[in-house]
Amino acid sequence: MANLTRRSFLATAAALSAVSMVPGKLMAQTNDVVVGTWGGTFGDLLKANVDETVMKSAGYNVLQEISGPVPRRTKLISERMQRRGSMDAALLADFDMYAAAKVGAVEKLDASNVPNYDNILPFLKKAHSVPLIYSAHTIVYRKDLITTPPQSIAELWNPKYKGKIGLSDFLYTSNMAYAAIHNGGTLSDFDGSEKGVAAWKELDAKLLPSTEAVGQALASGDIWITIISAARGYSWSKSGIDLGWVVPEEGAFPAVYEAAVPKNARNPEGGMAYMNALLDPAVQKAFAEKMGYLPTVKNGHISPELEEKIGFSEAEQNRLWQPDFDFILENQTKLLDTWNRVLKG
Numbered sequence: 001m002a003n004l005t006r007r008s009f010l011a012t013a014a015a016l017s018a019v020s021m022v023p024g025k026l027m028a029q030t031n032d033v034v035v036g037t038w039g040g041t042f043g044d045l046l047k048a049n050v051d052e053t054v055m056k057s058a059g060y061n062v063l064q065e066i067s068g069p070v071p072r073r074t075k076l077i078s079e080r081m082q083r084r085g086s087m088d089a090a091l092l093a094d095f096d097m098y099a100a101a102k103v104g105a106v107e108k109l110d111a112s113n114v115p116n117y118d119n120i121l122p123f124l125k126k127a128h129s130v131p132l133i134y135s136a137h138t139i140v141y142r143k144d145l146i147t148t149p150p151q152s153i154a155e156l157w158n159p160k161y162k163g164k165i166g167l168s169d170f171l172y173t174s175n176m177a178y179a180a181i182h183n184g185g186t187l188s189d190f191d192g193s194e195k196g197v198a199a200w201k202e203l204d205a206k207l208l209p210s211t212e213a214v215g216q217a218l219a220s221g222d223i224w225i226t227i228i229s230a231a232r233g234y235s236w237s238k239s240g241i242d243l244g245w246v247v248p249e250e251g252a253f254p255a256v257y258e259a260a261v262p263k264n265a266r267n268p269e270g271g272m273a274y275m276n277a278l279l280d281p282a283v284q285k286a287f288a289e290k291m292g293y294l295p296t297v298k299n300g301h302i303s304p305e306l307e308e309k310i311g312f313s314e315a316e317q318n319r320l321w322q323p324d325f326d327f328i329l330e331n332q333t334k335l336l337d338t339w340n341r342v343l344k345g
Helices: 002-020 040-057 069-081 094-102 115-119 153-157 169-182 193-202 211-220 230-237 268-278 281-291 304-310 314-319 325-344
Strands: 032-037 061-066 089-093 130-142 165-168 206-208 225-229 243-246 253-260
Touching: 032 040, 032 069, 032 268, 040 061, 040 268, 040 281, 069 089, 069 094, 089 094, 089 268, 094 253, 094 325, 115 268, 130 153, 130 230, 130 268, 130 281, 153 169, 153 193, 153 225, 165 169, 165 211, 169 193, 169 225, 169 253, 169 325, 193 325, 206 211, 211 225, 211 230, 225 230, 230 243, 230 281, 230 304, 253 268, 281 304
Parallel strands: 032 061, 032 089, 165 206, 165 225
Antiparallel strands: 089 253, 130 225, 130 243, 130 253
16 A cells, blocks of 8 residues: 555656646646736726627636736836736836836737737837727816817916816826927927926916826816816716817827737736737727727727717827837936926925
């Protein structure tokens, strides 16, 4: 009996030894796909239109890891040196994704690993990510309280709106870009941005902690004018708030949200499947109809009526700025410090 036990032990040891020689990627294969994302309406839309439809039918079980963009970007970058990361897909704004790609934290993408990649609109196509949705951070305002549509960035500093200007703390980069352009700076130097932020403080601009808080403040009349995505303006207007949005004559900051697969994903195949699912025309249409974001693919058709409400004219499209991501990346800490010191100090 003792002899049999010994043989069993040796057999088990040999089997374990063989398993240890299997490549890590093969060992990690699973149907679970961990997706780092936002929660709220955004996360709910992903769950209903991607996780429980496209991905589930392909045999995957999506687990949403919900957090803010800063900790998600930090995790994506800090985990890149580990053998295995905690996410199989990560969703971030374009400049946050650029930072992750800059340090080699994400996989290269093309039509060979993401079949729908070739459908991406040319101006949104990148080798390190796929674009889920896009809009622009425009001037959004209460039409019933500001009866003449604001045409210039200068309206964001109009003294008659003192105490009624709202600023999303979350969008400090876009807000400071507006401040820089208003004061003669560029997106490659942000000169004048501190002057613009200081002027907002003098006008008792309300600093709001989240996108949802901006919507609530517009609804209550606590603020009349703000910088937020045109898509949000559309979605809030559907709830009964009398809102308008304009791309001012000086232009506006693009709002592009992207997805990528970490190089050390536990389930890279599942991550690639998620990239492909995000580009599905039905998914794109759902985000357009619910949240007002424009499709990022050539075959992502929406109705002419919806296009008229959420789309940009050719002239407006041409006025959208081209951010200098290298400058933003190199100076992000400085920009945030200035934002906090001037507005919160």
